[in-house]
Amino acid sequence: MHIGDVEAGAQLPVVALPITLQRLVIEAGANRDFSLIHHDASVARATGAPDAFANTYFLMGMFERLMRDWAGPRARIRKIGPLRMMIFNAVGDTVQFKGMVEAVDPVAGTVNLDMWVESARGKTVTAKAILELEG
């Protein structure tokens, strides 16, 4: 994708993913965050969560996928965040990663994105990002 092809307000194609305990376990093994709240329902519930829930690195990585699916291989990811977690993304939830172009700077070649996660629980996470695109 080229910077000239992008306009503020454009929507990124939605990425949906079901959160199962198996997926959380595969993810924990891959991203190395073995904190119990992310794979042990009883520990997660003791902290007030409905079940084991997605960790920060999982969410970061999914936002990276959302951007990469849209912007293609030549885009450079400059910044992700602030990423804010408001509601748990727990086992049994199907989460949808969504985003839109907030601003385009054709001189710098950068695009500011506004992204978020939705599930049946509501808007669970928000994240900003800055991408650099080709001229």
Next chain:
Amino acid sequence: MSEPTWGLWGSWDDTQAMLGKQIGQSRGPDPVEQGSIRRWLEPKEFACEIHTDAAAAEAAGYDDLVAPASMVFTYAIAAYWQPGDAPARIDDEPTQIQIPVIFDVPAPCDKSFATSIEVEFFAPLYPGDEVTCTSKLVDIKHKELKVGKGAFLRQEDTYTKQTGEVVAVSYLDIFRFVAADQEAK
């Protein structure tokens, strides 16, 4: 199994004494390589050839197959066990992810949660790269929230390669607190 703890205990003076100081450093045990990248892409159903194919990555302007930017965190996490460590026992406290601002900075708090993170990326990670994360406590903001009284602690993490090149810098905000119902007792 004993209960996991949610922070190192101490006074607010102890917390203040750590401000501006290095509070931790971790080095990933494994260099960047294709297998760990594939296993990271798998649960995300993430298909992009720059992360799996060197020729595709080179065609997109990289020097080699490139790791996803947000994998930098993973490559800096220390081993959960390494040769020389004591054998595990069934009543050991489970190992949580090591976040220095929770586990190495004293505060009069027994609970914590992450509220926000931001990360800026400066250099790509290629196969063979090794990542070290150096953490500093850069801000303390006392606050009373619905869940309890405590403080937001901000941890700055600088991720560097074996060459010293900075790969990424992140800021993590953690709220350390005593639960409101505990405080009244």
